Amino acid sequence: MPVSHEDLLTTTSGDLLEVASPANRKRAESEVSRYYDAHQEPSSSSPDSHPLLDVGNNNTTPVASGGAVVGGVLVGAGGGAGGVPPTGAATTTLPVLQRRDSGRGRARELLPRKSSLSMPTAPLTFQHHHRKNPSSGSISRVHSSTPSGRPPLSQDFSRGSTESTSVASETLQNSTPPFTSHEPSVPGLTGRTRSLSRTRSLSYMKRMEPELPDFMVSAPAKVIMYGEHAVVHGKAAIAAALSLRSYLHVHHLPRDNRTVTLHLADIDLNHTWDIESLPWDYFNSPAKKRIHFDTVTSLDPELLEALQPFLASIVNKYHSAATAFLYVYLCLGSKHSPASVFTLRSTIPIGAGLGSSASITVCLSAALHLQSGMLVRPSAKLFEEECTRQLKRINDWAFVGEMCIHGNPSGVDNTVATGGKAVLFRRGDYSKPPEVKRLEYFPELPLMLVNTNQPRRTAELVAAVHGLRNSHPTTCGLMLDAIDNVTAEAMMLLDNKHFRPDDSHLTRLGELVRINHGLLVSLGVSHPKLERVRQIVDGSGIGWTKLTGAGGGGCAFSVLKPLQMPGDEAKKLKVEATLEEEGMVTYEATLGGDGVGVLWPAMHGKPDERTAITKEMFLAADGNEGVEALVGVKTLGSGRLAWGFWREWLPEEA
């Protein structure tokens, strides 16, 4: 029987527990205190943190939970089928990559599965003994050991080593000694001396170990089928998720490191800030403070101003991505945020109309929420309402990032990149949330995507349309209304379970594509290269073409006619060859995939021989194919031990 999300309690670990069970409440409370201990040393809690996200009422159905403690949070599905009962004991064997530097090279050469690696990989066995602390009643876990019996100390250790961090921190928090001594014995040390030495080494371990496991997030590109630009002016647009994606790896540093690094590998931007010197006082002042469930619809110029000294040395032409990162980082984080390295790679062409900026801001927003314990990670236990809530948090803050990059985004791009599949989107009033209708029956369409490779900037094109509208308000207003009509007509076809991609339906969609493109030409956002694509594709009679995104270059797509007549296939191949000869790139586009996903912890391989995906491996992956082969949502699949998605679409499969 399904459990309502109101019956469940969400913990900092992202696990859902039945609310009525006292043991579960205790467990959640102890997670909260561990969370504060890890994030807000010394012990003070701050109002900007929300470690215990939701507390509901009325329990009916038990939802067991288990999983391994990693840096104070639980990892794994933690309580799905086969989960560990809260007071039981479990043994987990994980292979661990024990090396500091994996070096560079092709991704597949780096997969740390075989003994050919220059540094050893070693299996690590953890035993989780769940004990009741007699004084606090909280549940603790003690013991982990490496094969050599030494506690791991390297920052590059994967989950296993982090496990022992949590053991160390738990031990330090307890005034009474731990229940079982599985710690390494130190010859010659006994009694008080030994215990002092143990305390020191535990505190050293605590400082040296990261607070959280490394993890990854990913978000897709999008194609606007109808309504770009008009959507900025309050009209509707239809957009769908595209199979190209951005991937963000989050690596946590030892606790005594107080830096945060943003490495945008595609644009060669790699910058490190000292966390404590960032302008927290501005961002955390009561008048300015915005937190994760706030909906922010405009940027604060004073906060932007406060960031400038920290961005001044970044001369990269794509530096607005760094502004987006810092703005959201300072809003969602605190002086005590864990030291980390954010490494981003994307398979989406940058500035080509496919929503590369939204895809990266969705990744950044999701990662920062996850890092600060403000999201429930996806799992089969999440209900549609809960998924919607998580997605809204991510999307709202991705929109803030988009504002830093675009200036005046409609929000359609980040909405599709967050939720996936396809939507009808309209934002009539910028001070209110947009209307979003999910297109449940969005069909599989025969599309060809063409990148003209003509660079352009969305912000400039959006500003140009604003300028035109100011100088020709009536005419421009009518054109925007006409685009709105096109979108409404297309909607009747695309959100219809009886849609058949046969001649008559496809022809209507195709004609609407052509009309929409003509209106965009009139708004001044086409480009000779986009017109050339249209001439080649539409001229050969194989489909209907329209620019997508902001225009001015970037991408166009064509809805292709069914290949029915002899010679149709040859015509299509000739079109592709001509486009490529002229320096354009063609893609077979798959629309309607998943939105934002999370790989927590960042590991790959079969369930029983999983290895960490390090940031070095991620950086060394060769091109887009290498990235897809190493971390791709298709490669690693989805499920309990792989990419998880907050799916509003297919909750029964989640």
Ligand SMILES: Nc1ncnc2c1ncn2[C@@H]1O[C@H](COP(=O)(O)OP(=O)(O)O)[C@@H](O)[C@H]1O
């Ligand atoms: N892979 C990436 N790495 C770093 N920054 C990126 C990446 N992709 C996009 N961006 C940011 O997004 C901006 C491009 O956004 P935009 O002009 O809206 O084009 P698009 O249509 O691709 O979203 C870049 O200037 C850069 O700031």
Ligand SMILES: C[C@@](O)(CCOP(=O)(O)O)CC(=O)O
């Ligand atoms: C022109 C616009 O409608 C879409 C821009 O898309 P892109 O940034 O070119 O992917 C702007 C917007 O909706 O924010």
